[in-house]
Amino acid sequence: MTASRPQSIAVFGGSFDPVHNGHVMIAQSALAELELDRLIVMPAAQSPFKPVQKLAPAEARMEWLRLAFAGEPKVEISSWELDRGGVSYSIETLRALAAAHPNAEMFYLIGADHVATLTEWREAEALAEAATFVVVPRPGAPEEAFPKPFRGRYLKGDPLAISASEIRQRLRAGRSVADFVPPPVAQMLNSMQIYSEN
Numbered sequence: 001m002t003a004s005r006p007q008s009i010a011v012f013g014g015s016f017d018p019v020h021n022g023h024v025m026i027a028q029s030a031l032a033e034l035e036l037d038r039l040i041v042m043p044a045a046q047s048p049f050k051p052v053q054k055l056a057p058a059e060a061r062m063e064w065l066r067l068a069f070a071g072e073p074k075v076e077i078s079s080w081e082l083d084r085g086g087v088s089y090s091i092e093t094l095r096a097l098a099a100a101h102p103n104a105e106m107f108y109l110i111g112a113d114h115v116a117t118l119t120e121w122r123e124a125e126a127l128a129e130a131a132t133f134v135v136v137p138r139p140g141a142p143e144e145a146f147p148k149p150f151r152g153r154y155l156k157g158d159p160l161a162i163s164a165s166e167i168r169q170r171l172r173a174g175r176s177v178a179d180f181v182p183p184p185v186a187q188m189l190n191s192m193q194i195y196s197e198n
Helices: 021-033 058-068 080-084 090-100 112-120 124-130 164-172 183-192
Strands: 008-014 038-043 075-077 105-111 132-136 152-154
Touching (some): 008 021, 008 090, 021 105, 038 080, 080 090, 090 105, 105 112, 112 124, 112 132
Parallel strands (some): 008 038, 038 075, 105 132, 132 152
16 A cells, blocks of 8 residues: 555444345455455444344354454454444444544445435434445345435445345244355354344
């Protein structure tokens, strides 16, 4: 990295309950297409879009992420939102990162279903200035235009059609999730039986 080129950092947030192969593929696509220096994977303490959602323990979600991305040197697993606690708002996360990396170019990954609602996010105008938004496309769905003043781009290709809720259902039913999550994560999920009581 030359001195004249700002560091490029992307935030990949979510519940990761649990992390799965779709998340890994999204991260790999973002690293390649955005030519990132760092991808910060940040599990949420509580999503503002799912206020009553009961999540797996933070320690478990962090460990699953460490296992899933162990072979990706540019991926950092951050507990910042978990340590902060409460509802996780994107603008607060981006401000903290901007303070820590004042010269970095910031990107923020979101699902395609969030594009239309960006103007409803907390401090939307400040949020639009804080980062370039990068959209994970939905399989077979057309690209939506970004609402002003937001700017961004879409990742190329279709991600794997995998949902964490489907994985949780399979685990509750005692079915294999080996095809849906990285092998070390599958092994840990099977040993923990963490979703059997939820």
